[in-house]
Amino acid sequence: MPEYKAPQRDMQFVLNEVLDVENHYQNLPGCDEATPDMVAAIMEEGAKFAERVLSPLNQVGDQQGCQFNDGQVTTPDGFKEAYQQFVEGGWPSLAHDPQWGGQGLPESLGILINEMVGTANWSWSMYPGLSHGAMNTLEAHGTDQQKQTYLTKLVSGEWTGTMCLTEPHCGTDLGMLRTKAEPQADGSYKVSGTKIFISAGEHDMADNIVHIVLARLPDAPEGTKGISLFIVPKFLPTADGGVGERNGVSCGSIEHKMGIHGNSTCVMNFDGATGFLIGPPNKGLNCMFTFMNTARLGTALQGLAHAEWGFQNSLTYAKERLQMRSLTGPKAPDRAADPIIVHPEVRKLLLTQKAIAEGGRALIYLSALQVDKAHMAEDPAERAEADGLLAFLTPIAKAFLTELGFESANHGLQVYGGHGYISEWGMEQNVRDSRISMLYEGTTQIQALDLLGRKVLMTQGEALKGFTKIVHKFCQAHSDEQPMQEFLEPLNKLNKEWGELTMKIGMKAMQNRDEVGAASVDYLMYSGYVTLAYLWARMAQVAQQKLAAGEGDTAFYQAKLTTARFYFQRLLPRTRSLVETMLSGADNLMALDEDHFQF
Structure with missing residues (x-):
């Protein structure tokens, strides 16, 4: 069975020796507790959970997939129990405001956990990963009442979240979306429409699912200027914060897809579902970008995850697999052949994966430090500078690292030769799982237009x-x-x-x-x-x-x-x-x- 070992030494090297994260945290208000010892302890515990709990479930999720039955989705064996351990460990609350039940630690520490969790089992990681974006959106744009009702439950991990953008007739071109939101006398809205490709849209891992939905008001202008953002929960909350009656939202089906089988990719039907406006009317796309930017950095992490996972397992194989002799003479004369790691072309495959994974880690951690500064720095000028640098780096990180992550996953399979094509080794799953990363949260082509068109030429x-x-x-x-x-x-x-x-x-x-x-x-x-x-x-x-x-x-x-x-x-x-x-x-x-x- 393939395995994952958290590369803690390299993670610490990038954080402490290259990026000087200790000084970074000491210069952020409220981050005094993020000492090197605390960071190391968090990393160690996160590594145990990723290695011991999630990694063994990676192939289980791929082989079993999610099961759909009459609107209900059952996740693979062990997924629900792993999520409960994740919640009990306090991991969902790590990098969120204590006012809403969070631990108040910087976002970059959450990235460390996300890397280990995602590399160990990307399909599983998408369930809490989507919640993280929903939390950031609510924290930035929700009312205090909305935060008290929904954000506290998301931060605790009792409930999970989604983002509902895409519709059957439109993907990236959100100006074409048709989902409607009709205002009600009590201030709520009735949301009706169909959304597709909704990751973690329905599952059995949490008590409630909070959907963040784009829709149009009746008098909305055409195009992207007429989009608003709504909270639409699976179950309507009760007055005491519990789970009440079922809302008018249901899962119509789940997609049968190339990879990430352990995560449910859903068609979600909203049939007069009760929703609540987030932010100003017709400014939903602006608010949603809080969610989308979080998701894009998270997807960049997926490129790193598949590169690291492929490298670790193909390296182990290359040291053990015997095939031919070195061109410069036997390196293991007492064995029938030399291990394939002696061959230059195998070295090239391995070094490419290593260079991409370790370089990608540095890029993501650098970006994560900008998130910290943009959210927490006291100096407005420093916040603005960090936000600008983050905006520039995000499309590069998302598109470049996912393209190279897919390349690395293929190199990992190639090292195994014919065995890489066989399911039991896990390498073909790594290739399949990685392929989606270049598509969702904006394809490589969309990210490229954003970088060159909006971020560079328009400025x-x-x-x-x-x-x-x-x-x-x-x-x-x-x-x-x-x-x-x-x-x-x-x-x-x-x-x-x-x-x-x-x-x-x-x-x-x-x-x-x-x-x-x-x-x-x-x-x-x-x-x-x-x-x-x-x-x-x-x-x-x-x-x-x-x-x-x-x-x-x-x-x-x-x-x-x-x-x-x-x-x-x-x-x-x-x-x-x-x-x-x-x-x-x-x-x-x-x-x-x-x-x-x-x-």
């Missing part, structure tokens, strides 16, 4: 300049360190080229707006490789410093430095082909007449 490049300035300052700060030149020289060149490419695309787009769409995915992938290069350079600098001082685990730091070199020499050169393709223009995509697309 006249200011969002990009904010990040390239950070990279430039890092390169300047270490310019006199000779061992760093192998990383700083290519990073400096790419950082400069990034702005030049943006200018070229922007100029072309002034003549033809299709140039933005034609270049956007290549531009995002280029941005991702440069962003990870910056983070790998930071990690290499720390490793060099520790090795020079003779501090810590020499093997760990040497491995970190060697992986950084692999990234710069083997993965970063992918930017060269991306430059060619993003600048090749829209004509090679748009010139063929639509009628000439034939088969």
Whole structure:
């Protein structure tokens, strides 16, 4: 059976040695308790739960799937019991306001738990994961009464949450949605419509499910300017906060899908269901972005999860599987053949997974620290700066890491050869489970348009300049360190080229707006490789410093430095082909007449 071991040493390296999280927490109000010892203790306990409880259920969830019967969904064996342990451990409340029952710890600590839980069992992790977004939306936009009624139950984990956006006739284009909300005399609304692809929309793990639903008021303007946001619970709460009568919302069916079988993906029918407005009328999409941004960072984490899981298991296999002899002579002469880890191409598959997982971890943790600052920093200017950096990094993290996470999952399967294609090893499940990450919460193509169109060109490049300035300052700060030149020289060149490419695309787009769409995915992938290069350079600098001082685990730091070199020499050169393709223009995509697309 495949296994998962939380990479606590690497997690601590990124947090403590690269990002200096101790100083980060000490500068945030109310985070004094987040000492290194507390962080280590939280990580240790989270690792136990992920490794011992969730990891053994990963294949169970895939094999059994969710069962649908007359509107009811039964989750796989052990899922419900695991959720009760999760709630009893206080994990849902970790990073939420004590006023509503939370523990008041920073969001970045919650990310640590989410990483371990998600890597151990992604399907299971989606149940509490969707609740987290619902909590953030209510905390930001709900009334005090709504928070007291719903948020407290979500924070405790007694109830779970969902986000209900997509409808059968529209996906990303939410301006086309048809779900209606009719105002009632008591201030509530009757919500009617059908939503599809609702993760965790119905299940047997919690007493109630709080749906966060987009719908239109009767007098709403057309398009996205006429969308409002509503709370629609499965069961209406009683006056004392308990579960009351069943609301007019039901699960019509669950999807039969490629992966994540342990999570219920539901068609939800709202038939005059009682709902309650969140935020101002016709501003629902603005409010929903609180939820969506949380979900996008969570999906970026999925890319890391599948890369890490695939790497761990394929590494174990590569050290044990005997096949052929090394080209430079036998490495295990007393055995029938050498372990496949001696072969260069297997090394490349393993190192690619390792570089993606460890670089992705650094990117997600860096983003999580911006969430902390944006929510908790005392200085408004610091909050605004963090929020801007987070907005820039989110589409890169979501799209780039999920694309590379899927690549890594495939590499993990490849290491196993034919055995990787067989279910018992778990590698084909990892590939199937990872594929959805490039689709939900905005496809790679949508994220690319968001990055290049909205975040970069619409700000006249200011969002990009904010990040390239950070990279430039890092390169300047270490310019006199000779061992760093192998990383700083290519990073400096790419950082400069990034702005030049943006200018070229922007100029072309002034003549033809299709140039933005034609270049956007290549531009995002280029941005991702440069962003990870910056983070790998930071990690290499720390490793060099520790090795020079003779501090810590020499093997760990040497491995970190060697992986950084692999990234710069083997993965970063992918930017060269991306430059060619993003600048090749829209004509090679748009010139063929639509009628000439034939088969």
